[in-house]
Amino acid sequence: MNHENQRKMKLREIxxxxxxxxxxxxxxxxxxxxxxxxxxxxxxxxxxESEDLLVTTDMLVEDIHFLRDGITPRQLGYKSVAVNLSDIxxxxxxxxxxxxxxxxxxxxxxxxxxxxxxxxxxxxxKYKVPLLGGDTTRSVKHLAINVSVxxxxxxxxxxxxxxxxxxxxxxxxxxxxxxxxxxxxLLEKVALTANCDNLLKRHHLPEPRLPEGRFLQDFPGVxxxxxxxxxxxxxxxxxxxxxxxTARVHLDQLPxxxxxxxxxxxxxxxxxxxxxxxxxxYELLFTVEGQQLEKLQEEFLxxxxxxxxxxxxIEEGEPAIQWFRNGQAVTFAKGGFNHFL
Amino acid sequence: MNHENQRKMKLREIxxxxxxxxxxxxxxxxxxxxxxxxxxxxxxxxxxESEDLLVTTDMLVEDIHFLRDGITPRQLGYKSVAVNLSDIxxxxxxxxxxxxxxxxxxxxxxxxxxxxxxxxxxxxxKYKVPLLGGDTTRSVKHLAINVSVxxxxxxxxxxxxxxxxxxxxxxxxxxxxxxxxxxxxLLEKVALTANCDNLLKRHHLPEPRLPEGRFLQDFPGVxxxxxxxxxxxxxxxxxxxxxxxTARVHLDQLPxxxxxxxxxxxxxxxxxxxxxxxxxxYELLFTVEGQQLEKLQEEFLxxxxxxxxxxxxIEEGEPAIQWFRNGQAVTFAKGGFNHFL
Numbered sequence: 001m002n003h004e005n006q007r008k009m010k011l012r013e014i015x016x017x018x019x020x021x022x023x024x025x026x027x028x029x030x031x032x033x034x035x036x037x038x039x040x041x042x043x044x045x046x047x048x049e050s051e052d053l054l055v056t057t058d059m060l061v062e063d064i065h066f067l068r069d070g071i072t073p074r075q076l077g078y079k080s081v082a083v084n085l086s087d088i089x090x091x092x093x094x095x096x097x098x099x100x101x102x103x104x105x106x107x108x109x110x111x112x113x114x115x116x117x118x119x120x121x122x123x124x125x126k127y128k129v130p131l132l133g134g135d136t137t138r139s140v141k142h143l144a145i146n147v148s149v150x151x152x153x154x155x156x157x158x159x160x161x162x163x164x165x166x167x168x169x170x171x172x173x174x175x176x177x178x179x180x181x182x183x184x185x186l187l188e189k190v191a192l193t194a195n196c197d198n199l200l201k202r203h204h205l206p207e208p209r210l211p212e213g214r215f216l217q218d219f220p221g222v223x224x225x226x227x228x229x230x231x232x233x234x235x236x237x238x239x240x241x242x243x244x245x246t247a248r249v250h251l252d253q254l255p256x257x258x259x260x261x262x263x264x265x266x267x268x269x270x271x272x273x274x275x276x277x278x279x280x281x282y283e284l285l286f287t288v289e290g291q292q293l294e295k296l297q298e299e300f301l302x303x304x305x306x307x308x309x310x311x312x313x314i315e316e317g318e319p320a321i322q323w324f325r326n327g328q329a330v331t332f333a334k335g336g337f338n339h340f341l
Numbered sequence: 342m343n344h345e346n347q348r349k350m351k352l353r354e355i356x357x358x359x360x361x362x363x364x365x366x367x368x369x370x371x372x373x374x375x376x377x378x379x380x381x382x383x384x385x386x387x388x389x390e391s392e393d394l395l396v397t398t399d400m401l402v403e404d405i406h407f408l409r410d411g412i413t414p415r416q417l418g419y420k421s422v423a424v425n426l427s428d429i430x431x432x433x434x435x436x437x438x439x440x441x442x443x444x445x446x447x448x449x450x451x452x453x454x455x456x457x458x459x460x461x462x463x464x465x466x467k468y469k470v471p472l473l474g475g476d477t478t479r480s481v482k483h484l485a486i487n488v489s490v491x492x493x494x495x496x497x498x499x500x501x502x503x504x505x506x507x508x509x510x511x512x513x514x515x516x517x518x519x520x521x522x523x524x525x526x527l528l529e530k531v532a533l534t535a536n537c538d539n540l541l542k543r544h545h546l547p548e549p550r551l552p553e554g555r556f557l558q559d560f561p562g563v564x565x566x567x568x569x570x571x572x573x574x575x576x577x578x579x580x581x582x583x584x585x586x587t588a589r590v591h592l593d594q595l596p597x598x599x600x601x602x603x604x605x606x607x608x609x610x611x612x613x614x615x616x617x618x619x620x621x622x623y624e625l626l627f628t629v630e631g632q633q634l635e636k637l638q639e640e641f642l643x644x645x646x647x648x649x650x651x652x653x654x655i656e657e658g659e660p661a662i663q664w665f666r667n668g669q670a671v672t673f674a675k676g677g678f679n680h681f682l
Contacts, residue, residue, distance in 0.1 A: 008450060009450055009451040009452070010447065010448075010449075010450055010451065011445050011447075011449065011450075011451065011454065011479070012447070013451075014451060016477040016478070019451070019454060019477055020477060022451075022454075022455060022458070023455075023458040023461075023462065023472075024472075026462055027462065027465060027471055027472040030465055030466065030469060030470065030471035030472075031438075031471040031473070032471075035438070035471065035473065037438075037471060037472070037473040037474060038472070038473065038474055038475075042474070043438065043440070043473040043474040045437065045438065045473070045491070047388055047389060047394075048388060048389035048390070049389070053388075053394070053491075055438075055440060055473065055474060055489075055491065056474065057440045057442050057474065057475055057476055057487070057489055058442070058476050059442040059443075059444055059476045059478055059485070059487060061444045061478055061479070061480050061481075061485070062481075063481045064444070064478060064479050064480060064481065065478070096386065097372075097376070097378075097384065097386065097396075099384070099396060099398045099489060101398050101399070101400040101487045102400075103400055103402045103405070103485060104352050106351065106352075106353070107351075108351075108352065109349060109350055109351055109352075110350040110351065110352065110354075110355060110360070110363075111350070113352065113360060113363075114363060114364075117363070117364040120364075121364065121367055121368065124368060124371055125371065128371060129371065130368055130369075130371035130372040130373075130376065130378060131364075131365075131368040131371075131378070131379070132372070132376065132378040132379065132384040132386070132396065133378060133379055133383070133384040133396060133397065133398065134379075134398055135398055135399050135400045135487075136357040136360055136361060137357070137400055137402055137405060137406070138352070138402070138405050139402050139405060139483065139485075140402075140403075140404045140405065140482075140483055141481075141482060141483065142480065142481055142482065142483065144400070144402070144444060144480075144485050146398070146400060146442045146476075146487040148396075148398055148440060148489040150386070150394075150396065
C-alpha cells in the first residue's frame, strides 16, 4: 500500500480491532509479566497477596450508542454503569468503585443530569459500588459518557478469554437477542406490546451478572469467561482466538425468550440473527469442563433460580464457529443461517 | 425556585462543581472510611499493606479542550496522557498503567490516529507506564479522548488538598502562565517568535512533574499538594476550602518565564492575569512548613536543577486568597489586579 492510499485510510476500513492491533504491540514491552493488559474484558494487575485488581472502561456516545430521545436519562445513567460492571462480572470479580467522565452539550438542563445521576445512583446502590471520581466537562453537541470501574478478584483466579479447553461445554447465563430485539423495536418504531416492553427493558436496563460471575469464577472446571456485548457470533470468536480453539454451536440450543420469539414472529424478524448477533445482552458466556456441567447446572439453578444454557462445545482447530441446526451444519450469510450449498 | 425554573436551569449556571455537589453526598454512604473519593486530584484506595492505589480520569473534547487544527495529533496524544500523569504526580504517586477511551469521527484517517498513538507512546515510554486497556468507538462529529490512570504511593502518604496547615509556605515547582500564554498565541494568531514557540510548547506538551511529586511526597514537612490545571487563583482555593484555611499570595513572587514576560510586553497582555488564571501549566502547587523551606529549596535545586518558588503563606481564616503586590494588598477584578479602592 503506498503512502497516498494510507493517508486516506479510514477507521471503518480497519475496524476497532485493526486500530488496536496497530499500536498495542509497541506498548507490550512497557508491561510486566504479571499484568494482563489489552484484549480481555478487564485488565488484571497484581494488588496484594490474595487479590488481583481489575480495571475496565467504556464510552457511550450520543447518536452512536444511544439516541437522546430513545432512552430516558435515568436509564442511560443506569446502563452506563451496568455495561462496565458486566466486564467486572465477566472476570468473576467484585466492583470496588466507579469513575465517571461526562461531556455535556449546552442545551442539556440540570433536570436531565439529575435524572441521569439518579439512574447511576440506583445501580451503584444495588451493587454497593461507590462513585469515587471523574471529570465533568462541556461538549459542543453530543453527550459522551465514559465510565471506568475498578474491581478485584482472588489472586490468579480471573477468568480470561484465553482459558477455554478442548472438550469444554460453552454456556450462557441467560436469553440472547432480547436487547438487539429491543433496539430493533426502537429503530423500526414497532407499536408497543407487553413483549416489546420486555425487550426494551432488556435493552435499556441490562443487568450485570455480578453474583453469577463470582459463582462461576469459583466453580471448579469453569475455564474461559466473557460477557456478551456484541452477540455471541462475534464474542465467542474472541475466546476462540485467545484460546486457539474452534467451536461447535447449536442454533436450536440458543436460549431465546418467549417475548423475543413472539415479536420476531409478528414482525417477521430472523430470531437466529438476533440471538447470535444482536449484541448488548450482557449475559455471561463461559466454558466449563464437560463432566462438571451437570453439577454446575444444578447448583446454578438452586442458587439463582435460573438455568445455565449449554449452547455448544470447544474443540481442537482453527478459531472459528461451526454452526449447527438440529444436528445439521449450517452457514451464516447475510439474512441468516443456511444449509451448506 | 419553582419547578418551571428548575427545568430550564443549565449546567453553565451551576458550574462543574455545582453539578458535582448535587449528587456526590448521596454516593458518600456507599464508600468506606479508608477511601478518599471525589474532590482531590486522584481517588485513594487501600491496595496492600504498604501501598495505596491512586486513580484519576480526564476527558479532552474537540472544540472545548483543543482545536483539531491547533494541535498536532502527536502533541494531542502526548498531552492527553500528560494531564492525567500530572494528577498522579500531584498526590506524590507513581503511575502503574493507563486506559484510553477514544471516540473517533468518520473523517479522521488512520494516519492521524497513528500519530496520536505515537505521542501517547512517547510519553508512556518516558514515564515507563503501560497502556493496559480502553475502548475505541465512533463519534458523529467531535474527537473525544478519555484517559484514566492508575498509580500507587506509600500507604497513607498521598498528599491531599486538605493537608495545608497554618504557617505553611505555598510553593510551585515552575513557571506559571506559560500554557495560558501559548493558548492566547494560538487564539489571537500572534506572529510566531522563539518566545511564542516556547509558550506553545508548554501548552501542547506539558510535562507531568512525576519525579518532583515523589520527592515532595517524601520530604518532611510537605503537607498539601495539587497540580495547577486551572490557574492558581482557582486551584489554590481548592486547597483552602479542603483545609479550612486562608492564603496570602504575592503577585511579585509568582514565577514568570522570560518568554511569557517578553510576549506579554509585545502583545500588551496582562502577565499577572495569565500567571494566576491561565491554566494548564501542570506545575505542582504545594504547602510546606516554614522551617523546612530552606532545606527543601536546597535539596530540590540539587536534585532537579530547578528552583521551587515560594509564592505565599497559609493562614487561619476563611477559604479565600488575599493578593499582594510589593507588600500592598490588591484585589482582582476583570482585567487584572487593582489596589483596593
